[in-house]
Amino acid sequence: MSHAVQGADAPAPAPRPGLIGPTLGLLQREVIRFVRQRSRLFSALGQPVLFWLLLGSGFGASFTPPGAPPGTGYMTWVFPGILVLVLLFTAVFSTISIIEDRQAGFLQAVLVAPVPRLAIVLGKVLGGTVLAVAQGALLLLAAPLAGIPLTPAAVGLALVAMVGAALALTSVGVCMAWRMESTQGFHMVMNLLLLPMWLLSGAFFPLEGAPSWMRLGMEMNPLTYGVAALRRALSWSTPAVLDALPPLGVSLGVTALFAAAALGTAVLLVRARPGTAP
Amino acid sequence: MTPSPPVLVDGLAHRYGSRQALAGITFQVEAGEIFGLLGPNGSGKTTLFRILSTLMPPGAGRALIFGFDVAAQPADVRRRIGVVFQSPALDGHLTVAENLRHHARLQGLGGAQRRQRVDEALAALGLAERADDAVKTLSGGLRRRVDLARGLLHDPSLLILDEPSTGLDPGARRQLWQHLDTVRGRRPLTILLTSHFMEEGDRCQRVAILDAGRLVALDTPAALRKTVGGSVVTVRGEEDGDGGEALAAAIRKRFQLETQVLDGSVRIAHPEGATLVPRLAAAFPGRLASVSVQSPTLEDVFIQRTGHGFHMASPAEAGQ
Numbered sequence: 015m016s017h018a019v020q021g022a023d024a025p026a027p028a029p030r031p032g033l034i035g036p037t038l039g040l041l042q043r044e045v046i047r048f049v050r051q052r053s054r055l056f057s058a059l060g061q062p063v064l065f066w067l068l069l070g071s072g073f074g075a076s077f078t079p080p081g082a083p084p085g086t087g088y089m090t091w092v093f094p095g096i097l098v099l100v101l102l103f104t105a106v107f108s109t110i111s112i113i114e115d116r117q118a119g120f121l122q123a124v125l126v127a128p129v130p131r132l133a134i135v136l137g138k139v140l141g142g143t144v145l146a147v148a149q150g151a152l153l154l155l156a157a158p159l160a161g162i163p164l165t166p167a168a169v170g171l172a173l174v175a176m177v178g179a180a181l182a183l184t185s186v187g188v189c190m191a192w193r194m195e196s197t198q199g200f201h202m203v204m205n206l207l208l209l210p211m212w213l214l215s216g217a218f219f220p221l222e223g224a225p226s227w228m229r230l231g232m233e234m235n236p237l238t239y240g241v242a243a244l245r246r247a248l249s250w251s252t253p254a255v256l257d258a259l260p261p262l263g264v265s266l267g268v269t270a271l272f273a274a275a276a277l278g279t280a281v282l283l284v285r286a287r288p289g290t291a292p
Numbered sequence: 293m294t295p296s297p298p299v300l301v302d303g304l305a306h307r308y309g310s311r312q313a314l315a316g317i318t319f320q321v322e323a324g325e326i327f328g329l330l331g332p333n334g335s336g337k338t339t340l341f342r343i344l345s346t347l348m349p350p351g352a353g354r355a356l357i358f359g360f361d362v363a364a365q366p367a368d369v370r371r372r373i374g375v376v377f378q379s380p381a382l383d384g385h386l387t388v389a390e391n392l393r394h395h396a397r398l399q400g401l402g403g404a405q406r407r408q409r410v411d412e413a414l415a416a417l418g419l420a421e422r423a424d425d426a427v428k429t430l431s432g433g434l435r436r437r438v439d440l441a442r443g444l445l446h447d448p449s450l451l452i453l454d455e456p457s458t459g460l461d462p463g464a465r466r467q468l469w470q471h472l473d474t475v476r477g478r479r480p481l482t483i484l485l486t487s488h489f490m491e492e493g494d495r496c497q498r499v500a501i502l503d504a505g506r507l508v509a510l511d512t513p514a515a516l517r518k519t520v521g522g523s524v525v526t527v528r529g530e531e532d533g534d535g536g537e538a539l540a541a542a543i544r545k546r547f548q549l550e551t552q553v554l555d556g557s558v559r560i561a562h563p564e565g566a567t568l569v570p571r572l573a574a575a576f577p578g579r580l581a582s583v584s585v586q587s588p589t590l591e592d593v594f595i596q597r598t599g600h601g602f603h604m605a606s607p608a609e610a611g612q
Contacts, residue, residue, distance in 0.1 A: 027368070027371040027372045027449070028371045028372070028399055028400060028401075028446035028447060028448065029371075029399075029400040029401070030367075030371065030400060031397075031398065031399060031400025032400065035397050035400065035402055036397055036398050036400070038397070039393075039394050039397030039398060040394075040398075042394075043383065043386065043394055046385070046386060046390065047383065047385050047386070050385045051385065118379065118381075119377045119378065119379040119380065119381045120381045120382065120383055121381075122345075122347060122375075122377055122381060123375065123377065123381030123395065123398075123442070124381075124398060125346075125347060126345050126346055126347060126370055126373070126375045127370060127395070127398035127399055128367055128370035128371045128399065128400065129398050129400075
C-alpha cells in the first residue's frame with residue numbers, strides 16, 4: 015500500500031461541477047416544488063393580506079401616521095410593512111425544506127455530490143428569494159388599492175429593496191434550519207425571533223412613537239432598514255413620511271450588509287461538516 | 293505502482309459523546325468486488341457508511357477512497373462515488389426524470405450529456421415508461437430503483453449503498469440485485485453495501501461482519517461458514533424453565549462438545565451433525581422437543597464469534 019498511487023488505474027472521475035449549473039438546478043427545484051404545493055401560496059400571501067385587511071380596518075380610525083397628510087390611513091401606512099411580512103413568510107418558510115430534506119434523506123444526496131458548498135447555499139437562498147420577491151411583486155400590484163400610486167421609480171426601488179430584504183431573510187432561514195432536527199424548533203424560532211424582529215422593524219408602528227429603549231432596539235434591528243427603503247419607495251409623494259425615515263443610502267446599505275453577513279454565515283455553517291450528530 | 297484500492301479503511305474509530313460507535317476498524321475493498329458490511333443495528337455500519345460517503349469525518353484513523361482521504365479530500369472522493377441511501381434521496385413532488393435531471397446537474401453534467409445520461413439511466417433500469425410520473429406515486433421498490441439510477445448517473449467507480457434491501461418485499465429485493473448485476477455487467481464497478489440481513493451477505497464476494505463497533509469477521513461467505521464447522525445442530529428441550537442451560541450442560545458433559553445457548557435453544561457446531569442426532573435422541577429420551585441440522589449460515593458465524601444472537605445486541609449497543 016505504501017506504493018499506492020492516488021486514483022491511479024481508477025476509471026476517470028466525473029467532471030468537477032462548476033458553481034452556476036448546480037446553483038440553477040437547486041433554484042429550479044425550489045420553484046417547481048413551490049408551484050406544485052398550492053397551499054404554500056396561500057399561507058405565504060394569504061396570511062399577510064388578511065393581517066393587512068384586519069389591522070388596516072381596525073387601526074384605521076385610531077391611528078394617524080406621523081406627519082402624514084390627512085386621509086392617509088393605517089392601511090396605506092402599513093402596506094410596506096405587510097410586503098416585508100410576505101417576504102419574511104415566504105423566504106423563511108422556503109428554508110424549512112432543509113429540515114424536511116434532511117429527514118427524507120434528500121439533502122444527504124446533495125451533500126455527497128461534488129458540488130461546491132457555496133452552490134448549495136446559493137441555490138437555496140436564491141430559490142427562496144425568487145419566490146419571496148415574486149409574491150411580494152404580486153402583492154405590490156395591490157398598492158393602488160391602498161392609495162399608493164405605482165410609478166416606475168416606485169416599483170423599481172421597491173423591487174431592489176425587496177430583493178435585498180429577501181436575500182437577507184432567506185439566508186437567516188438557512189442558518190436557522192441547517193443544524194435543526196425538527197420543524198417544531200423552526201416554528202419556535204420563527205415566533206420568538208423573526209416575528210418580533212418584524213414587529214420592531216418600523217413595519218407595524220413607527221419608530222418615533224416608541225419609548226427610547228425600544229427605539230434603540232429598532233434602530234439596531236437590521237430589518238428596520240429594509241422596511242425603511244421599501245416605505246421610501248412607496249411613499250415617494252408624501253415627504254412628511256419620508257422625513258421620519260433613515261436616508262435612502264443608509265437604508266439600502268444596511269440592508270445589503272445584512273444580506274451579505276447572513277449569507278456569509280450560512281456558507282460557513284454549511285461548509286463545517288457535522289462531527290458528532292449520529 | 294499498485295493502484296489504490298477503491299476502499300481502504302485503517303484504524304477507523306468514531307465516538308458519539310461517550311458511545312464508541314467504531315472501535316478501530318481496518319479492511320480493504322478490492323476493485324470490482326461486491327463487498328458486504330454486515331451487522332445488527334447499532335454495530336457501527338451506518339457510522340462507517342456516513343464516513344465513507346463523506347457525510348462525516350472520522351474521529352480517528354483514516355479512510356481512503358481510491359487513495360483520496362475522505363476527511364481531507366472530500367471533493368475528490370465525491371466525484372468517484374455514487375451513494376444510495378437507506379431512504380431514497382428523491383423529491384416526491386418532482387417526476388422521475390426531473391429528479392434525475394436535478395441530480396445530474398449536481399454532478400456537473402450539462403446540456404446534451406445530461407439528457408443522454410438520464411435517458412440511459414432510465415432505459416438501463418427499465419424506468420422509461422415512468423419517467424413523467426411524480427415520485428410520490430411510485431411503490432417502494434420502484435423508488436429504490438430510481439434512486440439506484442440516481443446514484444449511477446455520473447458513472448461512479450464505487451457505488452456505496454446503505455441498507456438497500458430495507459423496506460423492500462422479497463420480489464423487489466430480488467429485482468434490486470438483478471439490477472445491480474446488470475449494471476456490473478456493463479462496466480467496471482466496485483460495490484460496497486451495508487445490510488442487517490445476514491443472508492444478503494451470501495450475495496457478496498466478501499463480507500465484513502461488525503459487532504459493537506468491532507470487526508469480528510472478514511472473508512468470503514464460504515470461507516466464513518467453513519470456520520463454523522460442517523453443520524450446526526440446534527436442540528430445543530422440553531420446557532424446563534431454565535432456558536436450556538441445564539440441557540446444554542448435560543450435552544457438554546455427555547459428548548464433550550462446545551455448546552451455545554441462544555433464545556432457549558442449544559446450538560452445537562459439529563463436523564457431521566447428522567450422526568449426532570440419533571445419539572442425542574438416545575441419550576436424552578423424552579427431554580428433547582426438536583432437533584435440527586443445518587449447514588452453517590453467516591448468522592451462525594456471527595453467533596459463534598460474538599456469543600450472542602444477531603438481533604440480540606444489548607440496548608446500549610443498539611441505541612443509535
